[in-house]
Amino acid sequence: MIHVKPKETECPPYNRAMTNWTTKLIHPGVRAPKGFRSLADPTWRGSTVLFPSASAASDNWDQYEAGYTYGLYGTPTTLELASRICELENGYRTIITPGGQSAIALVNLALLHAGDHVLIPESIYGPNRKLAGTLLKRLGVEHSFYEPTIGAGIRELFQPNTRLVWCESPGSITLEIQDVPAIAEAAHARGALVAIDNTWSAGVYFDAFAHGVDITLQALTKYVGGHSDLLLGSVTAREEGTWKLLGAAHQVLGFAASPDDCTLALRGLKTLAVRLRAIEESALHVAHWLAARPEIERVLHPALTSCPGHDIWKRDFTGSSGIFSIVFNEGTEKQEVLNFVDALQLFKIGYSWAGVTSLAVAYDFSRRKGRPPVQHRIVRLNIGLEDSEDLIEDLDQALRSAIHRS
Numbered sequence: 429m430i431h432v433k434p435k436e437t438e439c440p441p442y443n444r445a446m447t448n449w450t451t452k453l454i455h456p457g458v459r460a461p462k463g464f465r466s467l468a469d470p471t472w473r474g475s476t477v478l479f480p481s482a483s484a485a486s487d488n489w490d491q492y493e494a495g496y497t498y499g500l501y502g503t504p505t506t507l508e509l510a511s512r513i514c515e516l517e518n519g520y521r522t523i524i525t526p527g528g529q530s531a532i533a534l535v536n537l538a539l540l541h542a543g544d545h546v547l548i549p550e551s552i553y554g555p556n557r558k559l560a561g562t563l564l565k566r567l568g569v570e571h572s573f574y575e576p577t578i579g580a581g582i583r584e585l586f587q588p589n590t591r592l593v594w595c596e597s598p599g600s601i602t603l604e605i606q607d608v609p610a611i612a613e614a615a616h617a618r619g620a621l622v623a624i625d626n627t628w629s630a631g632v633y634f635d636a637f638a639h640g641v642d643i644t645l646q647a648l649t650k651y652v653g654g655h656s657d658l659l660l661g662s663v664t665a666r667e668e669g670t671w672k673l674l675g676a677a678h679q680v681l682g683f684a685a686s687p688d689d690c691t692l693a694l695r696g697l698k699t700l701a702v703r704l705r706a707i708e709e710s711a712l713h714v715a716h717w718l719a720a721r722p723e724i725e726r727v728l729h730p731a732l733t734s735c736p737g738h739d740i741w742k743r744d745f746t747g748s749s750g751i752f753s754i755v756f757n758e759g760t761e762k763q764e765v766l767n768f769v770d771a772l773q774l775f776k777i778g779y780s781w782a783g784v785t786s787l788a789v790a791y792d793f794s795r796r797k798g799r800p801p802v803q804h805r806i807v808r809l810n811i812g813l814e815d816s817e818d819l820i821e822d823l824d825q826a827l828r829s830a831i832h833r834s
């Protein structure tokens with residue numbers, strides 16, 4: 429008889445000392461074989477983290493320093509995603525949040541005190557603006573809005589208590605490209621920090637830290653997730669001091685991210701480059717086709733000269749993504765614009781872009797001060813991964829059926 433030496437990966441023998449089955453449910457005497465090596469990132473779930481001894485128990489959020497202490501501050505899956513985002517953005521460290529908006533809230537609540545003032549571009553993501561006008565205001569933080577293409581002229585807007593300047597480039601819906609280096613220089617001369625919402629560039633087409641920014645954030649919900657099936661955000665600091673403020677605020681706010689969603693985001697990262705490349709090419713093709721249409725006054729796509737700040741985009745960015753807007757000719761009725769969106773078949777109607785499905789949303793700035801005078805004539809498009817010729821055909825039939833040419 430040949431004796432085969434048990435391999436290390438085999439199950440240990442059943443623990444006969446434990447007889448009560450209810451205890452076995454919680455403290456099993458058996459374990460799966462070790463040694464699984466896979467290309468997939470494991471999902472580490474967990475609230476409780478075990479300590480080796482009574483004296484080792486601590487509730488320290490800084491898991492890089494203290495080791496793992498509690499699931500709220502991230503499991504190895506969360507921290508794996510944080511490290512990879514941080515590596516791509518060339519930051520000091522990254523915190524993962526449950527969504528892009530909580531990343532925005534974290535930056536504000538970590539850095540601002542009652543009596544501080546914050547500068548926000550008119551083109552900022554809507555809920556960021558709303559936070560300033562509601563909760564921050566209630567907490568005694570003042571804010572004012574600035575024209576997004578102001579550049580170095582922002583120096584006139586600083587107050588003695590200005591502590592933070594927000595940037596978002598390109599701006600939400602109207603896509604203005606900001607002169608971030610000029611804004612950062614003015615802010616630093618006044619001792620203020622600069623935070624940027626870098627979602628449009630997926631953290632890769634605009635190197636925010638190389639352009640003077642102190643804190644970047646992304647809605648990972650968008651290109652990193654890439655499939656419209658998760659919500660996550662990231663905040664990345666350039667320096668340790670800012671990161672410590674963010675980490676301490678993250679602890680008390682309790683902004684825990686789901687490790688399951690982090691696994692999906694880690695998977696999304698692996699295909700980010702090919703998705704972005706395909707989407708960039710398709711969006712450019714569609715944008716150029718739209719720019720030649722008689723119904724359309726302007727296409728707001730940073731790679732087109734008709735977009736405010738196009739030259740700065742050429743100077744500072746290394747690519748473009750798949751979300752841009754079209755402005756219909758003056759005289760186009762609101763109902764025509766709505767009919768256009770309704771007539772689209774491949775383009776669906778909905779928020780949260782950067783997935784594989786093309787989307788269209790109509791906006792109305794008629795009653796919004798500080799926005800370009802496009803009133804109800806603006807529609808934002810998200811280009812997905814459908815064939816661009818099919819998207820053009822869809823846009824063509826919707827334009828023909830909904831927009832009456834004068």
Ligand SMILES: *Cc1c(COP(=O)(O)O)cnc(C)c1O
Pocket residue numbers: 526527528529530553600625627628647648649650659660661780781
């Ligand atoms: C979607 C979005 C956010 C918010 O992200 P959520 O994950 O939906 O909370 C923030 N900023 C920009 C620019 C966005 O487009």
